[in-house]
Amino acid sequence: xxxxxxxxxxxxxxxxxxxxxxxxxxxxxxxxxxxxxxxxxxxxxxxxxxxxxxxxxxxxxxxxxxxxxxxxxxxxxxxxxxxxxxxxxxxxxxxxxxxxxxxxxxxxxxxxxxxxxxxxxxxxxxxxxxxxxxxxxxxxxxxxxxxxxxxxxxxxxxxxxxxxxxxxxxxxxxxxxxxxxxx
Amino acid sequence: xxxxxxxxxxxxxxxxxxxxxxxxxxxxxxxxxxxxxxxxxxxxxxxxxxxxxxxxxxxxxxxxxxxxxxxxxxxxxxxxxxxxxxxxxxxxxxxxxxxxxxxxxxxxxxxxxxxxxxxxxxxxxxxxxxxxxxxxxxxxxxxxxxxxxxxxxxxxxxxxxxxxxxxxxxxxxxxxxxxxxxx
Numbered sequence: 001x002x003x004x005x006x007x008x009x010x011x012x013x014x015x016x017x018x019x020x021x022x023x024x025x026x027x028x029x030x031x032x033x034x035x036x037x038x039x040x041x042x043x044x045x046x047x048x049x050x051x052x053x054x055x056x057x058x059x060x061x062x063x064x065x066x067x068x069x070x071x072x073x074x075x076x077x078x079x080x081x082x083x084x085x086x087x088x089x090x091x092x093x094x095x096x097x098x099x100x101x102x103x104x105x106x107x108x109x110x111x112x113x114x115x116x117x118x119x120x121x122x123x124x125x126x127x128x129x130x131x132x133x134x135x136x137x138x139x140x141x142x143x144x145x146x147x148x149x150x151x152x153x154x155x156x157x158x159x160x161x162x163x164x165x166x167x168x169x170x171x172x173x174x175x176x177x178x179x180x181x182x183x
Numbered sequence: 184x185x186x187x188x189x190x191x192x193x194x195x196x197x198x199x200x201x202x203x204x205x206x207x208x209x210x211x212x213x214x215x216x217x218x219x220x221x222x223x224x225x226x227x228x229x230x231x232x233x234x235x236x237x238x239x240x241x242x243x244x245x246x247x248x249x250x251x252x253x254x255x256x257x258x259x260x261x262x263x264x265x266x267x268x269x270x271x272x273x274x275x276x277x278x279x280x281x282x283x284x285x286x287x288x289x290x291x292x293x294x295x296x297x298x299x300x301x302x303x304x305x306x307x308x309x310x311x312x313x314x315x316x317x318x319x320x321x322x323x324x325x326x327x328x329x330x331x332x333x334x335x336x337x338x339x340x341x342x343x344x345x346x347x348x349x350x351x352x353x354x355x356x357x358x359x360x361x362x363x364x365x366x
Contacts, residue, residue, distance in 0.1 A: 008341075014218045015338035015346055016199010035197045038221035039341075040233055040315050048231055048317065050223055074352070081357045127310060132223050132319065134231065136311075152349070155198035155338065158191075158222075159365045160358040163198055166335070166349025169257070174264045175343040182342045 001102075001111070001118070001143040009045040009139035010181075012071055012117050013037065017153035018080055018162065020070040021051065022101075022109045023060035029101060029110050031093050032057045033084030035156040037069070042181065045139040046124060052133040056088035061135065065123040066107035069137075070115040074152045074164050081160070106140045116151060117144040184285075184294070184301070184326040192228040192322035193364075195254055195300050196220065200336035201263055201345065203253040204234065205284075205292045206243035212284060212293050214276050215240045216267030218339040220252075225364065228322040229307060235316040239271035244318065248306040249290035252320075253298040257335045257347050264343070289323045299334060300327040 004011075013019075022031045036050035047069070051058050061067055072080050079097045086093065094101055100113035104120045111118040120143075125136035152165040172182055187194075196202075205214045219233035230252070234241050244250055255263050262280045269276065277284055283296035287303045294301040303326075308319035335348040355365055 010341040014199070014341040016197070036222045038231060038233070039219045040317060046315065048221060050221070077352055077354060078357065081354045085358060085360045125311075125314075127314075128308075128319075131308075131310075132229065134223060136315065154352070155348075157351070158193040158197040160353070160355030160361065162352045162354065164349040164352060165338075166347040168340070169260055169337070169345045169347060170343070171260060171264045171345065172343030174261065175268060177268045178343065 002146050004142045004144055006139045006142055007043040007045050009047060009119055009142060010039040010042055012119065012142070013047060014039050015153070016155050017071055018156045020072055020080065020083060020112060020115065021057060022068045022070060022112060023057045023064065023066070024108045024110060025060035025063055029094060030057050030060060030088035031083055031099065031112070033080055040136060047121065047137045047139060049135055049137060050133050051135060058133070061123065064108060066109050067121050067137070068104055068107060068109040068111055069119040069121055070112040071117045071153060072115050073150045074154055075150050076114060077154055077162060080154065111143060116148055116153070117142060185329050187325045187327055189322045189325055190226040190228050192230060192302055192325060193222040193225055195302065195325070196230060197222050198336070199338050200254055201339045203255055203263065203266065203295060203298065204240060205251045205253060205295065206240045206247065206249070207291045207293060208243035208246055212277060213240050213243060213271035214266055214282065214295070216263050223319060230304065230320045230322060232318055232320060233316050234318060241316070244306065247291055249292050250304050250320065251287055251290060251292040251294055252302040252304055253295040254300045254336060255298050256333045257337055258333050259297060260337055260345060263337065294326060299331055299336070300325060
């Protein structure tokens with residue numbers, strides 16, 4: 001896996017892919033599926049996300065203040081859904097779904113080797129965590145897999161159907177006010 | 184345009200489409216392009232979004248507490264980018280981009296007739312507005328255009344390129360814990 005600057009987290013998340021989130025508490029890793037997230041700020045790179053007490057990961061995120069956001073692609077679609085439909089209280093999801101853990105550099109939560117990218121995050125703000133389960137995370141390190149052939153991400157339509165990435169339109173030359181974000 | 188329940192806002196936004204946001208202040212409507220948004224809660228339907236003081240719409244949103252999130256499709260791609268690259272302080276963007284305003288029902292901000300869907304919103308929480316320009320909105324009414332042929336939305340990759348919706352994968356039968364969101 002190759003690194004990219006943490007300040008480029010918006011390149012991976014703004015388009016709204018469904019993501020996996022890993023945590024680790026007391027030596028025990030867990031993974032969940034997440035669709036409620038957004039970019040809050042380019043740099044320092046802040047990410048908003050909703051992880052509720054109905055998610056087993058909630059307690060680990062609260063306790064450790066760390067997680068990894070991993071971005072899966074279309075070949076992992078069934079696993080992504082199944083991960084979101086069982087609980088870490090009952091199963092070791094890494095074993096069940098045969099995901100390969102790799103140690104992160106800045107946080108205790110693991111990277112997922114099978115994903116397109118992994119964003120190491122620290123909780124930056126919990127002001128709205130009690131009210132809406134809304135955490136503001138700061139991306140601290142990003143790993144990508146530039147060798148990966150399949151790069152199409154999935155977008156959850158909220159009902160169990162997912163839109164797969166289609167073609168890309170390049171409108172960079174029209175982004176006159178936002179040139180600094182194209183480097 | 185046809186209505187759908189406001190509680191279904193997540194069906195339109197979870198997949199991360201680039202959106203337009205309208206506001207109106209002192210009888211003057213404005214529109215901006217927004218990529219930093221997420222679903223916060225299914226029901227009551229809450230939406231998080233970032234609208235900064237660099238956006239002319241920021242002042243109107245602060246003053247009126249109302250906006251409309253309109254969802255454009257791929258045929259509007261150039262307009263979506265160009266709307267985000269000029270300011271309502273200088274131009275009447277509705278005239279410039281020949282968008283058709285329609286009155287909303289619950290809010291003073293207008294609907295955009297050319298869009299796939301329009302979500303009337305009221306500001307529900309400004310706790311993080313000063314710190315991150317993060318507003319929590321509540322969807323109060325939704326309009327969709329079921330007759331529209333082109334339904335593919337755009338996802339901003341953060342750099343002036345956009346991914347167009349490709350095919351849809353139906354994995355509803357695996358969503359055993361989330362059946363209540365499929366109605």
